[in-house]
Amino acid sequence: MHLQTIRRAIKFSDMMEQNKLYLRLLHYIRPYWIMFLLGSLAAIPYGAMDGAIAYLAGQGLQRIFVEGNQKLVYFVPLAVLIIASSQGIFRFFETYCIRYVGGSSIRDLRNELFAHLEKQPLLFFQSQSSGVLIGRMVNDISIVETAIAQTFQSLISRTITVISLAVVLIVQSWSLSIIALSILSCIVLPVSILGRKIRKSSRGGQEAIGDLVSVLSESIQGAKIVQAFNLQRYQNQRFKQTNFAFFANTIRAVRAEAMLSPILAVIGAIGIACVMWVAGYQVMHHKMTLGSLTSFVIALLLLYSPIKNIGRINGILQPALAAAKRVFDLLDLEPTLEEAKHPIELTGHSHHLQFINVNYHYPGHDELVLKDININVPPGRMIALVGLSGSGKTTLVNLVPRFFDPTSGVIMLDELPLVQYSLTSIRQQIALVTQDNFLFNMSIEENIRLGNLSASESDIIEAAKAAYCHDFILNLNNGYKTKIGERGVKLSGGQQQRIAIARAILKDAPILILDEATSSLDNESEAMVQAALDNLMKDRTVIVIAHRLSTVRHADEIHVLDKGRIVESGTHNELISQDTAYARLVKAQFERPLAEA
Numbered sequence: 001m002h003l004q005t006i007r008r009a010i011k012f013s014d015m016m017e018q019n020k021l022y023l024r025l026l027h028y029i030r031p032y033w034i035m036f037l038l039g040s041l042a043a044i045p046y047g048a049m050d051g052a053i054a055y056l057a058g059q060g061l062q063r064i065f066v067e068g069n070q071k072l073v074y075f076v077p078l079a080v081l082i083i084a085s086s087q088g089i090f091r092f093f094e095t096y097c098i099r100y101v102g103g104s105s106i107r108d109l110r111n112e113l114f115a116h117l118e119k120q121p122l123l124f125f126q127s128q129s130s131g132v133l134i135g136r137m138v139n140d141i142s143i144v145e146t147a148i149a150q151t152f153q154s155l156i157s158r159t160i161t162v163i164s165l166a167v168v169l170i171v172q173s174w175s176l177s178i179i180a181l182s183i184l185s186c187i188v189l190p191v192s193i194l195g196r197k198i199r200k201s202s203r204g205g206q207e208a209i210g211d212l213v214s215v216l217s218e219s220i221q222g223a224k225i226v227q228a229f230n231l232q233r234y235q236n237q238r239f240k241q242t243n244f245a246f247f248a249n250t251i252r253a254v255r256a257e258a259m260l261s262p263i264l265a266v267i268g269a270i271g272i273a274c275v276m277w278v279a280g281y282q283v284m285h286h287k288m289t290l291g292s293l294t295s296f297v298i299a300l301l302l303l304y305s306p307i308k309n310i311g312r313i314n315g316i317l318q319p320a321l322a323a324a325k326r327v328f329d330l331l332d333l334e335p336t337l338e339e340a341k342h343p344i345e346l347t348g349h350s351h352h353l354q355f356i357n358v359n360y361h362y363p364g365h366d367e368l369v370l371k372d373i374n375i376n377v378p379p380g381r382m383i384a385l386v387g388l389s390g391s392g393k394t395t396l397v398n399l400v401p402r403f404f405d406p407t408s409g410v411i412m413l414d415e416l417p418l419v420q421y422s423l424t425s426i427r428q429q430i431a432l433v434t435q436d437n438f439l440f441n442m443s444i445e446e447n448i449r450l451g452n453l454s455a456s457e458s459d460i461i462e463a464a465k466a467a468y469c470h471d472f473i474l475n476l477n478n479g480y481k482t483k484i485g486e487r488g489v490k491l492s493g494g495q496q497q498r499i500a501i502a503r504a505i506l507k508d509a510p511i512l513i514l515d516e517a518t519s520s521l522d523n524e525s526e527a528m529v530q531a532a533l534d535n536l537m538k539d540r541t542v543i544v545i546a547h548r549l550s551t552v553r554h555a556d557e558i559h560v561l562d563k564g565r566i567v568e569s570g571t572h573n574e575l576i577s578q579d580t581a582y583a584r585l586v587k588a589q590f591e592r593p594l595a596e597a
Helices: 002-066 072-119 122-126 130-172 174-221 223-228 232-284 290-331 393-398 423-428 444-449 457-466 470-474 493-507 523-536 572-578 581-596
Strands: 353-360 370-377 382-387 408-413 430-433 511-515 541-545 557-562 565-570
Touching: 002 072, 002 130, 002 290, 072 130, 072 290, 130 174, 130 290, 174 232, 174 290, 232 290, 353 393, 370 393, 370 565, 382 393, 382 581, 393 511, 393 541, 423 430, 430 493, 444 457, 444 493, 457 470, 457 493, 557 572, 557 581, 565 572, 565 581, 572 581
Parallel strands: 382 541, 382 557, 430 511, 511 541
Antiparallel strands: 353 370, 353 408, 557 565
């Protein structure tokens, strides 16, 4: 008894969850209720005409062949033709309107999901597989789209068809109709049981396809590493394993869905057999006319198809519910980076930045990666962060555009806590160039314009000249219109870096963050770009991360980080004279080329 109670509770919980998903999906249909209403109205006559055809066929047979009314020979076929033609017209309107509603509602859902993803903080994307996110955006929503279109289209018209045919059955013989409908109602049980299996397998299949996209994405983007390390066989094995997991879940869903059709067919055959046996007895004993039997049999045969379609709806709907749950789970994720209730818009042309007792650890980890950071950056000043890899430099600068917030302590901007400003206005005031620059799969001109979407062509050219990339751009076949491929793969590393610098120059932001901004440049290009950056940094607040001495030696203040702490601060000359951590870094930089030589 206790186990049965638990099972009932689980079933009830599943049912409530399904109802919530239904209602939530209906929310996206609401803006298109007029088109939905038109489609539903068209579905009524379309669905009802099967019943009319069944009734007319039986009555026509009775009147013409049994009662001898030969005049109806010309009218009954014409009536059937008119009804069938009208049915086709109504079906067109029903299909168009319902598919329009389905496509529009899913377009809105996809737009909402993408906008929601764009609001998520940087840490969210660092903790998620891109393949899984792409799978939810593309595959899961496509499954929901197909289900909405097919479900509503079939459910409305086929339900009307079932009702109209059931009316014909009852009118012709209520006793036979009770037998037939009682047997046909048995489809509810297998549909319910197999529906749960389909949904479970579909959920596993959708998760597997996310993993599949992830492996595929990694193999394509990391093709150079895969080939350099001879990982083709390893990646093939990974792909095969993930693909088999998707296949196994798909086959389980297919098996359950395939079982549904023969079960429905057997139930339908039992119903027809029982009806024919009882009906034959009634006709032979003159308790039923030949016309009524004909109408009844035609209606019963026509009834099988819509009932089968309605039964298949469950097979379509269960994967869609599993996909919808995954989509809504993502939509329900609240961004962990919160804005102030009444955020202040950050304006101005220069800013004063302060880090006061700042500590930080990543979510799920207790170890601090930044410890008691105190830095003062007056307007127009340039500070440099140096230290070994993993010392916390990039984590520190990522706090400025609020990619994430300090665990404790405060960052002040113009005498106010950074969190009091709106995220959009903070990032509008910051230009960022990193060592791993991301260029989009579009033209060079479009990539540079991302720094300022309203910039003119001449502004873009001036920014390119300032970044010393104008000349190499002109040497390309299509100049500024050249498509550079995903992540700028058609350009060299140094060219990619200079395009990113041009983008930052075009933004003309008061705060500059340069994270190894000249790391991919040769000495000559670095000198030219450094000169451009020197001009750009005037009267701006600048934070530079660099290993090269030429990049940091002119900073107003240098902070040396070690294991998340600032171990020393000062100018280049001051730190060199102390012969401590900074001096050792500089010495190692000079000794490395000599050792390599």
